[in-house]
Amino acid sequence: MALVAQFLVADRVAVAFAKREMASQIRSGALADLPCDTPPPTVSDVSIGGFPFLTQVLTGSFSDVGMTMTGLPTTGPRIERISAHVRGVHVPIFRLATGGDGTIRIDDMRAAVHMTYADLNAFLRTQPGRVHITPVDGGRRLEITATANLPLLGDQQVGGVTTFAVHDNKVTLVPSEISLSGLFNLTLPLGNLGSYVPQIPIPVGDLPFKLTVTNASTDATGLSLAATATNIEVSTADQKPCRPTGS
Structure with a gap:
């Protein structure tokens, strides 16, 4: 009985250690292709599924x-969060925990990338057309206002409906x-006006x-x-922090 209790305690300690190290490596891996x-x-x-955890840590x-990632750098609209579910993460965890280098491998990642309307509109204000999105009916319909350059009429304020295409x-x-x-208050099929x-x-x-x-x-x-990704490899040797400029 005492042996079982010791195993459970060791398993819980392994969980805490693995979560800390996993967060550290995911944080570094997210920066792999970005400026240092x-x-x-x-x-x-x-969160780490499966039992026992101790075996997973040892291997x-x-x-x-x-996991959830926030504060991600982006060239487009601010990303509020990425909620990711990963199957098959292979980390040389003890080597990395003691300052060594290694390769992190991820078999399969499924993620939900979320952007708020406020952040989307902040980005759209910097783009041509001065587009603004307003969600209607719980976001099932998106209405827009924009400026369109129409034949014979020039720049006109328009309203309408929009979708996102991937x-x-x-x-x-x-x-x-x-x-x-x-002036006209007309509803028009998009047709040739789409351009x-x-x-x-x-x-x-x-x-x-x-x-x-x-x-x-x-x-x-x-x-x-x-969003999805498969067969990801990230070398921790490429994740070392850079020196401050001029050092």
Whole structure:
């Protein structure tokens, strides 16, 4: 009985150690392809499935890991969070914990990338057309206001409906219908006018771990992107912090 109790205590200690080290390595791995002075993201809510944990720590192979990343650097809209579920994480955990280098391998990652409407609109204000998104009916419908350069009329304020399209790891804001406000108050099928209404790309190509976006959906809080990655390898030798400029 005492042996069982000791094993359980050791197992709990292994869990705490593994979570700390896993968060550290995921945080570093997220910066692998970014400039060395990029501020690291915050990794939280690390969960490790499977039992016993002690065996996973000793082998450095974890079957089921969940985590949340916030504060990620991006060239596009601010990313509020990435909630990731990983199957098959292989980490030389004792070598890394003692300051050595190694290669982290991830078999499969599924992630939900979330952006708020406030952050999307802040980004859109910097793009052509001065587009603004307003969610309607719990985000099931997105209404927009924008400036469109229309034939014979010049720049006009338009309203309408928009969707998000995903193709080749690119997300694009695509208006699906427009209504002319002000002088005419007309609702027009987009048709040939589509080339005059901004179809704005949302930069997401720099997601960590080479995540590829596969789908976009909206709700009352913002835009969610489903993203996947497989057979990821990150060398910790490439994650060393750089020296301050001039040192």
